[in-house]
Amino acid sequence: MSGNITYKEINDDVINAMTRTGPLYYVVLAIVSLLTVLLFFLPWVYQIKTGQGVTGLNNPSYWGVYLVNFVFWVGVAHAGTLISAMLYITHTPWRRSVHRSAETMTFFALIISVFFIMIHMGRVWNFYWVLPYPNQRTIWTNFISPLIFDVFAIGTYFLSSLIFLYFGLIPDIAAIRHRAIGWRRKLYEALSLGWRGTDREWYIRDKAYMLFSVLIMPLVVSVHSVVSWDFALGIVPGLHKTIFAPYFVTGALYSGFAGVVLLISILRRVQNSAKYITERHYDKIGIMLLALSLLWSYLTILEIVMGLTSHSSFELEHLRYKLLNPGFAGMTAIMMFSNTILPLSLAIRKIRVSITCQCIISIFILSGMWLERFLIFGTALPRKFLPYAWHDYHPGWVEIAITAGSFFLFILMFMIFMKIFPVISITEVKEEIGMPTERGT
Amino acid sequence: MNQTVIGIFAYADKLLSAAKELREYGIEEVSLLSPVPLTEDTGQMNGNSRDFLRYFTFFGGISGVIAGTLFAVWTSVSYPLPRGGRPILTGPPTLLISFETLILAGILATFGGFLILTRLPALKKRPYHDRIGEDKFGIVVKVKEDKLTHIESILVSGGAEEVIRIED
Amino acid sequence: MSRFLDKLFARFNIYREPGYYGKYDYKWTIVIDLDKCDGCEACVIACHAENNLPVVGEEECSKNRAFNWIRIERYVEGEYPDVKVKFIPILCQQCGKARCEVGCPTYATYHNQDGLNVQVYNRCIGTFTCATYCPYDVRHFNWFSYKWDAPLEQQLNPDVTVREKGVMEKCTFCIQRIRAGKDHAKDEGRKIMDGEIQPACVQTCPAGAMTFGDLNDPESMVSKLAKSERRYRLFEDLNTDPSVIYLKRVMK
Numbered sequence: 001m002s003g004n005i006t007y008k009e010i011n012d013d014v015i016n017a018m019t020r021t022g023p024l025y026y027v028v029l030a031i032v033s034l035l036t037v038l039l040f041f042l043p044w045v046y047q048i049k050t051g052q053g054v055t056g057l058n059n060p061s062y063w064g065v066y067l068v069n070f071v072f073w074v075g076v077a078h079a080g081t082l083i084s085a086m087l088y089i090t091h092t093p094w095r096r097s098v099h100r101s102a103e104t105m106t107f108f109a110l111i112i113s114v115f116f117i118m119i120h121m122g123r124v125w126n127f128y129w130v131l132p133y134p135n136q137r138t139i140w141t142n143f144i145s146p147l148i149f150d151v152f153a154i155g156t157y158f159l160s161s162l163i164f165l166y167f168g169l170i171p172d173i174a175a176i177r178h179r180a181i182g183w184r185r186k187l188y189e190a191l192s193l194g195w196r197g198t199d200r201e202w203y204i205r206d207k208a209y210m211l212f213s214v215l216i217m218p219l220v221v222s223v224h225s226v227v228s229w230d231f232a233l234g235i236v237p238g239l240h241k242t243i244f245a246p247y248f249v250t251g252a253l254y255s256g257f258a259g260v261v262l263l264i265s266i267l268r269r270v271q272n273s274a275k276y277i278t279e280r281h282y283d284k285i286g287i288m289l290l291a292l293s294l295l296w297s298y299l300t301i302l303e304i305v306m307g308l309t310s311h312s313s314f315e316l317e318h319l320r321y322k323l324l325n326p327g328f329a330g331m332t333a334i335m336m337f338s339n340t341i342l343p344l345s346l347a348i349r350k351i352r353v354s355i356t357c358q359c360i361i362s363i364f365i366l367s368g369m370w371l372e373r374f375l376i377f378g379t380a381l382p383r384k385f386l387p388y389a390w391h392d393y394h395p396g397w398v399e400i401a402i403t404a405g406s407f408f409l410f411i412l413m414f415m416i417f418m419k420i421f422p423v424i425s426i427t428e429v430k431e432e433i434g435m436p437t438e439r440g441t
Numbered sequence: 442m443n444q445t446v447i448g449i450f451a452y453a454d455k456l457l458s459a460a461k462e463l464r465e466y467g468i469e470e471v472s473l474l475s476p477v478p479l480t481e482d483t484g485q486m487n488g489n490s491r492d493f494l495r496y497f498t499f500f501g502g503i504s505g506v507i508a509g510t511l512f513a514v515w516t517s518v519s520y521p522l523p524r525g526g527r528p529i530l531t532g533p534p535t536l537l538i539s540f541e542t543l544i545l546a547g548i549l550a551t552f553g554g555f556l557i558l559t560r561l562p563a564l565k566k567r568p569y570h571d572r573i574g575e576d577k578f579g580i581v582v583k584v585k586e587d588k589l590t591h592i593e594s595i596l597v598s599g600g601a602e603e604v605i606r607i608e609d
Numbered sequence: 610m611s612r613f614l615d616k617l618f619a620r621f622n623i624y625r626e627p628g629y630y631g632k633y634d635y636k637w638t639i640v641i642d643l644d645k646c647d648g649c650e651a652c653v654i655a656c657h658a659e660n661n662l663p664v665v666g667e668e669e670c671s672k673n674r675a676f677n678w679i680r681i682e683r684y685v686e687g688e689y690p691d692v693k694v695k696f697i698p699i700l701c702q703q704c705g706k707a708r709c710e711v712g713c714p715t716y717a718t719y720h721n722q723d724g725l726n727v728q729v730y731n732r733c734i735g736t737f738t739c740a741t742y743c744p745y746d747v748r749h750f751n752w753f754s755y756k757w758d759a760p761l762e763q764q765l766n767p768d769v770t771v772r773e774k775g776v777m778e779k780c781t782f783c784i785q786r787i788r789a790g791k792d793h794a795k796d797e798g799r800k801i802m803d804g805e806i807q808p809a810c811v812q813t814c815p816a817g818a819m820t821f822g823d824l825n826d827p828e829s830m831v832s833k834l835a836k837s838e839r840r841y842r843l844f845e846d847l848n849t850d851p852s853v854i855y856l857k858r859v860m861k
Contacts, residue, residue: 007476007576051774052735053752058673060746062737122735122750122775129734130714132512139716139732140516144527144534147714147736152509152541160548167552175476178571193556194563197573198581201559202478207494208555212548215498219544226537234742235708235847381741385844386699388682389746391673430477435453436576518624523720524713526706526850529624 005275007430014422015179017271021419032412040405043398044119052122054398061381061393063231066120068373069403071248072255073113074154074227075369079256080106081161081220084168085213094284096428097276100172101267102260103165104423108413109259110158112406117150119402146230153219153226160216167212170195171205171427184420224249231376237314238322238380243306247299254292254339255369258362261285263414265359267423276424279353286352289365293343300340300372314385322379331371338368444589445568445607448580448596453479456578459599463582466595474569474579494554501550502543509542510535568607577602628705633724635801636852637782638824639811640834641698643858645818648681648696652810652819659783659809661765661772663755676749678780679810697855698819700810701726701747701780702843705850709748712738717777723787724852728778735775744844748779782821783808803829824852 047054057064080102087095118124130151132141141148174195177188195201228248231239261282268277307319322328342364351357382392417423450456456473463471473479513535521529556562568581580601584592593604623629656662656678665676679700686693703726710718710726717732718739740748754774757765765771768785772778783806790806803822811819822831831854834840839857 011575051753052750053669053674053774056672057737057750057752059675059749060673062740062750120737122737122777123733124775126734129732132516137732139520142522142524142714142716142719143513143517143538144525144531145712145714145738147712147738149534149537149541151714152538152545156541156545156548159545163548163552167555171476175574178574193561194567195561196563196567196569197474197476199473199475199479201561202475204494204555204558206478207492208551211494211498211551215544215547215551219541222537222540222544230738231741234712234738235744236741384746385744386682386746388680388684388699389673427477435477435479436451437454438452518620521624521629522716523629524710524716524718525708525720526628526704527711528627529629530621 005433007433007436010424010426010429010433011175011179013273013276014424014426015176017273017424018176018419018422025415025419029412029415032408032415036405036408036412038405039401040409043401043405047119047398048124054396056394056396056399058391058393060384060389060391061378063120063377063381064393065374065395065399065403066116068370068377069406070113070116070120071227071373072370073109073116073406074224075248075252075255076259077106077109077113077157077161077256078220078224078249078252079260080104080109081164081216082253082256083260084164085216085220088209088213089217092284093432094281096432097273097424098260098264098281098285099428100168100425101263101423103161103168104414104417105256105259105263106161107158107165108410108417110154110161111413112410114154114158115409116406117154146226146233149226150230153223157219157223160212160219164212164216166191167205167208168425169421171197172422172425175426176422187420221249224252231380236380236384237312238307238318238376238383241303241306243299243303247296247303250292250296250299251369251372254289254296255366257285257289257292258365258369261289261358261362262366265355267418268355271418271423273424276429282355282358283349283352286346286358289343289361290346293339293346293365297336297340300336314383318380318383321383322375325379328375328379331375335368335371335375338364339372443583444586445581445583446589446592446596447474447568447570447605447607448582448593448599448601449570449572449603449605450578450580450599450601451576452600453578455600456580459596459601460580462595462599463580463592466592468582468584468592470583472581474573474581476574476576476578493558494551497554497557498547498551501553502547504550505543505546506539508546509539512542513538570605628720633720634722636724636824637703637787638822638831638835638852638854639700639782639808640820640831640840640854640856642818642820642834642856643695643697644856645816646681646696646698646814647816648683648694649815650681651813651815652679652698653677653681655809655813656780658764659766659769660781661769663757665752665755669752674750674752678747678749678778695858698810699745699747699843700853701782702745702849702851702853703780703782705852706848708742708744708849709739712736712742714738723784723791725782725784725787727781727784730770730772730776730778733776735777737777739777744847744849748777751776751778 055064083095083102084099087099118127121127130141130147170192173188174192174197177185177192180188225245225248228244232241232244234240264277264281268274304319307315310316323332342361345351346361378393383390448459450459453475457479460471460473514530517529570577570579573579580596582592596604657664660678662676662678665674669675679698682697682699684695686695707720707726710720714736715732715734717729718726721727735750737750740750751772751774786806786808790801794801801823803826807821811821820830820834822829824831824835826832834856835854837856839859840854841857842851842854
């Protein structure tokens with residue numbers, strides 16, 4: 001970022017991005033809302049009314065696309081916290097313009113993943129029974145069940161990322177509230193809690209931010225480990241592996257970073273923030289993607305090799321199904337290409353700083369990671385222990401519609417967010433420019 | 442009679458030198474308003490009471506661990522139901538639940554501590570100037586009537602663009 | 610003070626014992642003699658009649674959603690005319706160290722004092738964890754709220770609930786009959802005699818391949834049959850401690 005930007009310019013840019021909306025925004029918003037309702041909510045209501053039979057699930061394959069989506073969205077949620085928290089601890093300068101959008105991505109992805117937990121349940125109206133509270137059923141929840149670990153982990157992560165997001169927003173809302181009118185003014189004045197920017201407030205805020213970051217980092221690792229243990233604690237041959245916890249965490253960070261790249265590219269174009277999100281950001285995020293891609297590839301190959309040397313006929317059957325069955329072999333090939341071979345091109349600097357290239361690679365990575373989770377479920381469960389019970393899994397129309405609808409729901413939530421709250425972190429960008437002294441900044 | 446005065450500055454170094462002058466003159470309660478955190482040792486200004494935040498986090502975390510362990514242990518023991526051939530009191534699940542509640546309580550306690558220590562939300566209107574959110578810096582001093590003009594002259598000679606008197 | 614601590618440690622040790630075994634009254638077991646089983650599936654039909662199982666229809670069966678709490682698995686070897694078919698009835702093995710019980714978040718499946726792995730329909734919220742964890746694939750899900758057209762609803766067993774959609778279910782060793790038997794025995798002030806209770810499948814088997822009883826009782830038929838040299842249990846190395854003992858087939 002060049003040092004020629006003034007503080008006032010940053011405020012004006014952010015406010016213009018929030019208030020200058022052309023008719024295109026409203027048209028896109030209407031289309032996205034319509035698609036969300038049609039593809040996400042209506043099929044879900046149909047499924048609640050009719051029963052889970054409208055999906056493609058069957059006797060051995062009881063977990064399908066819904067849990068794939070759940071794991072996918074929880075995974076996407078992790079990179080936001082990584083960028084905000086871990087890069088804050090290491091005092092990385094390029095985090096400043098992108099961390100607000102990354103944190104928002106985390107929060108909305110978590111909302112969608114909680115939706116998917118509810119969608120995959122058979123009796124959703126009793127969903128609150130997994131929460132441990134004293135009740136007249138005289139029963140508590142089963143604390144050795146991995147789903148209860150999930151409730152605690154994802155609940156904690158949800159609250160923590162909400163607090164983290166809000167906490168970072170307080171000074172930014174305070175910076176723009178005096179220019180707002182009407183309902184926005186009331187909203188900003190309420191949410192900014194009367195923040196003035198005194199030295200005492202900044203000091204305590206910086207200390208609190210560091211404490212939040214330090215607390216949230218182990219939470220990120222534990223949340224996706226807990227999600228992976230949902231599957232690893234059963235004795236199903238393809239799922240019962242100790243490598244699952246690091247494998248899933250790496251996959252989560254990987255897909256999350258790809259999501260961040262797509263998100264900041266779209267925001268950069270839509271909000272004209274090219275001077276805040278520069279080549280340097282793409283360069284650094286590209287290196288992170290490359291590193292995560294190498295780590296992910298290593299863990300995938302490790303998983304396959306461990307299966308091959310396991311002397312368990314069930315495990316070998318599952319691997320044979322995954323790698324040699326025509327449909328799944330094709331999917332595995334696409335997955336390895338998208339996640340391992342294509343991101344190797346990020347080693348070249350010219351590709352890293354080109355926004356189009358990074359967007360294309362990110363789309364491939366996101367599809368590849370979704371396919372990876374689908375491969376885990378779609379090959380492990382249909383080939384469980386007893387051969388008589390083997391049966392393939394094909395997603396039904398309800399599942400495909402809800403999957404597509406979840407992406408539109410995410411876009412809808414983000415479109416509404418970006419018009420109400422500043423997506424670029426105003427105070428942190430100002431911090432990066434430096435303080436205005438008489439001789440210059 | 443106390444009077445609150447804000448001096449608005451455009452440059453940070455002028456702000457800091459004016460603040461030092463005011464402190465040398467003898468005023469303790471000097472608040473600096475800024476759109477970004479000031480990087481000098483403003484933390485040392487009002488004493489050690491500012492380092493309380495870590496105690497909030499620590500005690501929040503401890504209570505989180507105790508709450509989580511109690512949850513897992515006490516509820517399993519109150520209604521012992523055999524499941525899975527595993528003992529009623531188990532090691533790893535209890536640890537995991539306690540860890541999650543540790544983080545949860547730690548974060549909530551830190552946020553609560555932040556609100557308490559910065560005395561937010563501000564229910565009464567506090568001295569502020571709108572341009573602080575954009576690019577101006579400010580000094581807020583509360584002085585008696587007799588010293589008022591002297592303070593104002595320090596501010597103006599220090600480089601303040603405006604000096605505003607705020608009615609209480 | 611030390612007495613209090615002793616009591617505390619004693620309680621602690623009870624709770625640390627795997628399986629909390631002190632609680633069980635009986636250890637219900639089924640012994641299935643594969644020599645005698647000829648795959649007639651009379652047990653399947655009896656189970657349907659006794660436990661209000663719906664007939665799901667051809668389309669659902671083609672999606673592998675057939676609703677049989679006990680199913681006869683057929684493994685065919687060889688080509689015509691040298692075909693060999695092996696049958697094995699698979700029902701819920703009522704594992705002592707059940708994987709399904711570990712996964713349920715709401716205690717909808719747990720081990721009751723009869724040593725049975727029970728399913729409580731009221732508590733089930735349909736997370737499918739138990740069904741995924743089961744190595745024998747014996748759990749079935751109510752994909753829809755199945756209906757019985759008139760007058761078929763008149764043959765429903767009043768002792769057994771009719772489940773709504775979204776609930777998992779599985780073989781219960783006809784717990785309604787076990788409960789009735791226990792009540793009857795308690796009225797007469799005795800324990801259950803061997804052979805007094807039989808689940809529907811055991812009662813119906815025309816070849817007499819299935820035997821039901823209490824393994825804790827050394828005089829019962831199942832205890833004597835369980836000592837046979839042909840005995841094995843399914844997937845013993847998975848450490849699930851199943852309560853169904855199979856006797857290997859010797860006849861050609």
